[in-house]
Amino acid sequence: MNEQVYTNYRLQLPDREVLGTLVVRDGKIADIQPGIVSQGENGNGDYLLPGLIELHTDNFERCMSPRPGIKWPIEAAVVYHDRDLISSGITTVCDAIAIGDVKPNSNRLTDFQPMIDAIHEAQETGRFLSDHRIHLRCELSFESVCEIAEEYTDHPLLSLISVMDHTPGQRQFVKIEKYTEYYMGKYGISAEEMHRFIKRRKEKQQLYAEKNRKALVALSRDRNISLASHDDATVEHVREAVADGAAIAEFPTTLDAAEAAHNSGLKVLMGSPNLVLGGSHSGNISAMELVERDRVDILSSDYVPRSLLQSIFIISQKMQKPIYQTMQYVTGNPAKAIGLFDSRGSLEVGKQADIITVHDDGIVPRITSVVRRGRRVA
Template sequence: MSDETVLTNARLVLPDRVLPGTLLLRGGTIAEISPGRSAAPGALDLEGDFLIPGVVDVHTDNLERQVLPRSQARWPSASAFLAHDGQVAVAGVTTVLDALCLGDLGFDESRLQTARDGVRDLGALTASGALKSEHLLHLRCELPATDMLPMLEEFHADPHLRMVSLMDHTPGVGQYVDADRYRAMRVKGGAKPEAVERRIAELAEQRAAYAEPNRRALLDLFRGRDVPLATHDDWDPAIVARNAADGIGMSEFPVNLPAARAARAEGMAVIAGAPNLVRGGSHSGNVAAADLAREGLVDIIASDYVPPAMIEAAWRLVEEAGMTLPAGVATITANPARALGLHDRGRIEPGLRADLVRLREFGGMPVVQAVWRGGARIA
């Protein structure tokens, strides 16, 4: 049986142009790119659909959503992981970094169990060959949490670890830099105003005691290692400058334009959320990703919490930020692959992995028709 596959009559989204053409896949890699149609026996006619590289997602919380599909209804861990895998595969995500939270600030203690179970399941399911997409590990480290560092010491040597991000969800900084918005959110969720005020004061004290020592310990742990570091919810250009000086190369979900501009000036890759683009703004009241993109301040799109939003977000960059289609697609393929040091994927080029997604437009919206990982059909 031949290990060759011919995909023809496709609009190939290459790094610098869209080419009507044909791909020859061999041994799990892209062997040849040629313009025009192929008459080879057995060639698969893609009927003029787009063909893009497999999507590389640097951050998704989707596993948490499968573990807890409804409040108080915790799903069996391995079953939840397989459901998550199926969802990212049909969304065209062939490489996914499962973002697991280390450390609890009293928002959701069950996340710590999800992290422990998730690391275990990722290793076991990968070894079994049961997963459609390639899953890697992104550890999200809550710096003010008293239990973050012990968990990090437990997982920092995991062979699937590919990214670490530094977070601080204390009200008054980062995502919750608007403390009044945080207060309103908690009261709307059923908390008493006086309890919210007590909690804000407690978290401020905890941050003062633990955030800085935990930050230094984390940076020491990863100094000299080939694990990319990111910060989460940057809000202050001075903080961004400090992060860059410490060797942190990515700014994930900056909450305002000054922080994103500072990250760009420091040479950091800026990561925006796909749901922010698709919904037309941030769910938490921070800067709109479209505004960042219009200033040329978006390098990478991450799914955040909706994997199917990735490809639609790349398409929206063309309409809303004036990007070319190859540049928009690069934010979900080539750029994240490069930032993670995954140089064998992310572009349609000879010699690279045959991770590919077939797309058909419906009312201007891209719809996934087929997905290949390493030349094998997975969706």
Template sequence: MSAELILTNARVVTRDADFTGTVVVRDGLIAEVADTPSAAPGAVDLGGDLLLPGLIEMHTDNMEKHFEPRPGVLWPNALAAAAAHDTQVIGAGITTVYDAVSVGEYRGRGMRREILNQSLAAVQHAQTSGMLRANHLFHLRCEVSDPCVVELFEPFVDHPLTKLVSVMDHTPGQRQWSDISKFVQYYKGESWTPEQLEGILAQCREDQDKYSNKHRREIVALSRQRNLPLASHDDATEAHVLESLADGCVISEFPITFEAAELARKHGQGTIMGGPNVVRGGSHSGNISALDLAKRGLLNGLSSDYVPYSLLQSVILLTEKAGMALHDAVACVSANIAAMVGLTDRGSITPGLRADLVRVTVQDNTPLVRRVWRDGAVVY
């Protein structure tokens, strides 16, 4: 006899609608979706709570803060760091997470290179051992101005969990850091003297001139040979978008201007903005507002970036402040992301797909995760 789970009296959010109804799960898959209640013995009454597809996170920096909880402090137990990250992710309703790991850096800090090796090994071991509750995959974020980025990238491009690659250039003076004052403000804890700052900026520009174009071409080629989805990052100009299209990028992460977002959408790229941008009402680096992008119909998806629980908050805010229908807002953190990264077995409450589900209650305008199922089994 098949294992069956019946969830009823829920506000079910499918890809195209939301309604009070019932979802039936059998053997880890969604078997039935109905807009009527169930009186079947053993049916679980959700009391009108939201029932959403498990959220899909394609770019979170959250893992790195567990491996380096303070600047320069590498946590000695990598498995514990991975498990702590997983707890935050699953508690935010995220059932599939692309752990965004930095490959290279633009300011010469060596700690991220240690984190790269330790975190990927720890997550793979923890997942294989059944220690993690979310499904973890790897998003390799490649800093193309780093002299060693290709050398760092090559050992992991064929890793079985590597499923997404992005090409980034954080050189101050362009893209995210077009406004140098925002760069200085972001790193104000460094207490640089004017001379030190000028030296850092000069070194960054030198590395960009020497390495960025060459490394971008090499990383794109290695990724395309393996059919890995590619994302551009912080595109600000028409030239940036056209370059990303020529590279075969299917995702535009955090476009900096409306011009870049509009052109990306016109050419079929999915546009991703940060959940913290939605919740805070703007970008921490002074760039465009995700809510404004949504109001213009230019937003396809959201990433929690550095705050896992920002995704659910963003869903509510997109309905309230950008006028999105609930099912479209939910798709920004589930179905749309699945389509961008090529996941065909999850992302919506649809018969035949994986039963990755999240029960959410909204209290004082705050979404709270009450239960999470992955493949039909309770994991939170």
């Protein structure tokens, strides 16, 4: 029998905080009790939370291309990515793998297969410290997106499909000037090239988007895979997502869309970088404003893994709410959204021992340990 005892921690239970003791036995939570015992690891009053659960991160892409024009060896990049996550307290992750892109010659047009293969191989061989799943991000205006997605619908790690449409003038970039500013800055495109680029994007949307949406929705239904909409900007976008059977509304860009998604029963996912920075880099709705209106269910670290933990402490401070409530954005709620809450996402007897300990100095919360399935990994 393998047993660990964590005592004198502020245990963040589903409905309350308890200064007490948590016992892990053979990789699972075996006991939770108030009070301090004389044996085990003494937390000196630090926080003990469930491991964080991430549904949408592009961090693997960043590890593969740490600078423009640089392509890091994928076997190393996927391990770097995993270590970034586990050191950020993320014990379960849906790696967002993009199929298709708005930019010609983008790595996203070709990298999806080696990325998925690298994740699968590392997961199977035990090279990862976090538990990795696959989230297919499907660009609707990419002609071959459905054929490619269909190849992976029976993949053992696939947990989520999102449908995206980054055509200029709607959703993430309702304002063309914001779209132009973003892509000219990101890719070094001239004004003339940008004009042609926007024209081509709109043409491709007209040709492929609707057909691809219907096919992807059918795939998700047939295989019982959780579906997410992406960058909903209007009530009509949300109605379409509801009709498609979506469970999650990722990054709604307006208050109207977030309100409609919430009222329709979709789980609203927002970015924790937006929250930490105090606003959206695309000029869209502030995540904090939606949190204040109780219109957010899930937070995603998106492109900054360490922002996930920080965001729940920011919300706790600004909203004067306890951590056991604000942590639901990054623990229980995402676990429920992809059908994993029976095994993780809360501190409850019988669940796997994915836990993190955190010291908060009132400035930036600091992870002091990460445990997955009862084994300390960071």
